[in-house]
Amino acid sequence: MRRIGFVCNPIAGMGGRVGLKGTDGKVEEARERGAEPRAPERATEALSALRERTTDVELLACADPMGASEARAAGFSPEVVYEPSGEETSAADTRAAAREFLERGVELVLFVGGDGTATDVAETIDERDGGTPMLGVPAGVKVYSSVFGVTPADAGRIAASFETTEPREVSDIDEDAYREGEVHTTLRAVVDVPVAEALQSSKQLGGGSVEGLAAAFAEEVEPGTTYVLAPGSTVGAIEEALGVSGSPLGVDVWRAVPESEAADSRAGREAERGELLVRDGGEREILEALGDRNVIVVSPIGGQGFVFGRGNQQLSPDVIRRCEVEIVASRSKLDTIGVLRVDTGDPDLDEELRGWTRVRVGRVERRMMQVV
Known part of the structure; x- marks a missing residue:
């Protein structure tokens, strides 16, 4: 029987859909913006997949809101070995729970959260023995580390059936700098993680010029169409070509001028190319x-x-369902990827998005890529 310690960071990912790019120190603001917990649902999804794969598991868990209810909802009768100290959970609770698991000789620490939660678990393992494997259920806004399953269900299946482990990186970023449009990544730990194909890679930056792609895209915008411009340097190059003063790491909404105004511009009268409707917006x-x-x-x-x-995560299932999707990337970035992935939090939408799609890689060139 495999003994697994399970801990859920209940506030992980709350800031994503409301445009906060992280929840560290921003829980109250996220709630004021209408954010709802994301981690509990993903915890249940992971544990349900674990139980579907095997019942030969002794699950150690934390009292609510750090996982006990989600474990029971998935069909487990967990042994609750840690209770949070207050109404609001913290990194200290995650670390204390991990220490309890290690004291009881778990064979795996399965956690729900993002890079911050991964850091808490990894550093606790390193303090104790450095040899107990860990595995993440992705729920955070920023997930740069390579210790997570591609989806919650993948993490559950991996936890049920892994046989060997390998060293992988835990990285985290400065959220305050991230909100200002800067990415400062720090390697926090190297830990043992189950070997599986359904683990995500650590984030790398794709190279290559995207100037031609951006210029062509800007030339082809359709009058009256609303463009939802996602984070990242490639889309940022498109914004620059459009003359949009957007948010480097946020989601912007820009609408090309209607046909009548475009005609005025062609006739020699001044008209803006478009209007920035939302800068660094949340789902709402x-x-x-x-x-x-x-x-x-x-x-x-x-x-x-x-x-x-x-x-x-601001690009929620509701947003995606109301939009067409255009994927853009440099050739060099696609060369490092192999396949495309989606994890919207809505399994039905994920399934709709899977399959072969065209990715724009240049002024006129497209490459077929598979979404898995």
């Missing part, structure tokens, strides 16, 4: 700004291949 602002025809412009994360579900 994006939905309110959408028009009759909407196009999400998004670039996959280098090294990982995620199109939705990592760093752009």
